[in-house]
Amino acid sequence: MIDRKLADSHSRQKQDEEVLQWVKTHKTELPTPLYLYSEAVLDEAVAAHRALFPENARGFYALKANPQPALVSQFARLGIGGEVTGQAEWELCIAAGLKPANILAGGVVKSLPFLEILCQAGPAAIVIESEAEWARLKQVKNHSQQTKILLRINPGVSFGGLNMAGGSQFGLSTEQALAIAQECRSTAHLELLGLHFYFGSQRLEVDPIVQAVEVVEATIQTFGAAGVPIQVVDLGLGCGVPYLARDKALDGADLREQLQTRWQNPVWADIDIWFEAGRALVARSGYYLTRVIDKKQLHGETFVFLDGGLNVHNPGVGLGGFLRRNPHFHFITNPFSPPEELITLVGNLCTTADTVGTHVTAPFLCEGDMVIIPNAGAYCQTTAMWGFNSQPLFQEGWLASDDSFTLFPPQYQYVLK
Ligand SMILES: Cc1ncc(COP(=O)(O)O)c(C=O)c1O
Structure with a gap:
């Protein structure tokens, strides 16, 4: 474990040195202020984040982290779709060449006109954030195909840090989600694909991430017990990066090992795991x-x-x-x-x-x-x-x-x- 951690940190240091050397050589030609993005580092970050999940997991890049369309295209090149928070990010994804089926439509409040656009286009799924949003979605008349939905669960517990679960305004309670799931069965054109979880951002410790996954497992079991089968679980783990001089990088090797053990839990046997991440992929x-x-x-x-x-x-x-x-x-x-x-x-x-x-x-x-x-x-x-x-x-x-x-x-x- 210690060796892999050291290897991770040496490889990061080496990549930084290579980029800095390039900047030094080209210093006079570069306009500033400039955000310079390194393809080598981006590719490596994507590979490292993918390695946390089962091999067949499907990934989505959260555009809110950085909506630069050229980066969105780079992620698409690596097989990573887009996760959008509204119509503007949706349009950026389309302009970047993504197919609707590779875009996950999240976002805190989706208007009826935006939902109408989505139901025509056919995204990977629409993430339902509230009962009111579910009611708006049911008003949409025209669907080009079955519209797939994920229900965002707020389990009411918080794991500290930049918390976006318990105590926050996001998502549905398990009871609200179960009621929508039951109703969805008899609603034409709408198909419940599964559940969505995002508990918080900028996590630099392994424990809160693993604890969040335990809560996800318990929720999947609750849905199973209620007779609602779950095909897909979308997980935003909120993995952080060390911005500040005093920050310690998340121990990726430890997290990888703990998560890979968790995926062996029979709870996950029939579930397709999707992941959505911003910071971990692009920062x-x-x-x-x-x-x-x-x-x-x-x-x-x-x-x-x-x-x-x-x-x-x-x-x-x-x-x-x-x-x-x-x-x-x-x-x-x-x-x-x-x-x-x-x-x-x-x-x-x-x-x-x-x-x-x-x-x-x-x-x-x-x-x-x-x-x-x-x-x-x-x-x-x-x-x-x-x-x-x-x-x-x-x-x-x-x-x-x-x-x-x-x-x-x-x-x-x-x-x-
Ligand atoms: C629902 C949702 N998904 C994904 C993200 C991206 O998070 P991160 O950059 O921590 O991966 C956020 C960030 O706020 C979010 O709210």
Whole structure:
């Protein structure tokens, strides 16, 4: 176990070094602020997440983590469908070339017009979040085929961290779901495929994930006992990534071992497992690149100004959770720079909240040097304060495994159109 954990961490370090070396070589040509996505890292993250599940499990990428259509296409190339939270993400998936049958329609509140579009298109399934949503779905008249549904279960228990189960507004109680399941049997055009579970995000500990799977197993048994057979269980495990310098990476080897044992439980024998994930699939592939644009001494502190802070990069751990906590940093400086200094890294916004790193020990930075934040592929883009101070936004680019580089149309172009 310890050896595999070490091997995982060495391989991650080696990938980071390769990307940083490439950036160093191409430093002058790269526009900033830039999100650079590495194909090698993305492929590896997908393989590592798949390895948590049985071999035939079907995967969906949660676009909310990063809706960049070019990334959605890359996931499709790897056999991963899309999980969308509404019509805009649905359209991004279609534009990225995904077939409706490979798109899972989630999202907290789906309107009747959106449900009508879905029932015409034929998604992998529609995830029902509430009794009201079920009532809206029943109003849809035209279905191009049987419309498949999953019922999202909120078991009423919480596993801490970024909790989205017990105490949250998401999903149905087991009783509500059972009632819908019974009704579905006699509802034309609608077919109950199974259950959906998503208990929380940014999990860096193995135990809450495994405990959540135990609750899933108990729920499957409850449905079985009520005479409602379940074909599919969709699981969002909420695996996290170490954004902050103090975060420890999730022990993927331990999680893999524990989950692979759990799938042997007879409860899973006749069930197709689907997984949906955002962060675990995309976060590590993204590197946020920003340039030093100014530097000053003030009351004994050294402030280094970057060309993009909070308006283009939020470490994605949730507002209130990131302020004044430092992510990991890499620096690309002049090799002849004097030794290290203690600095505070800030962006270019008129708010003290725009602090990227506080009291960071860094090499001596000059204008034009680069500061790089790894693990920046998920939520950092979409949860940033885009409009504030009307500062320029970010570019996005792809570093392919053959070292070629392509700029993507930035994702905000699709939102701000
Ligand atoms: C229902 C659902 N599925 C999937 C995700 C993606 O989660 P993660 O990025 O933690 O994998 C979320 C995140 O909030 C979610 O709410």
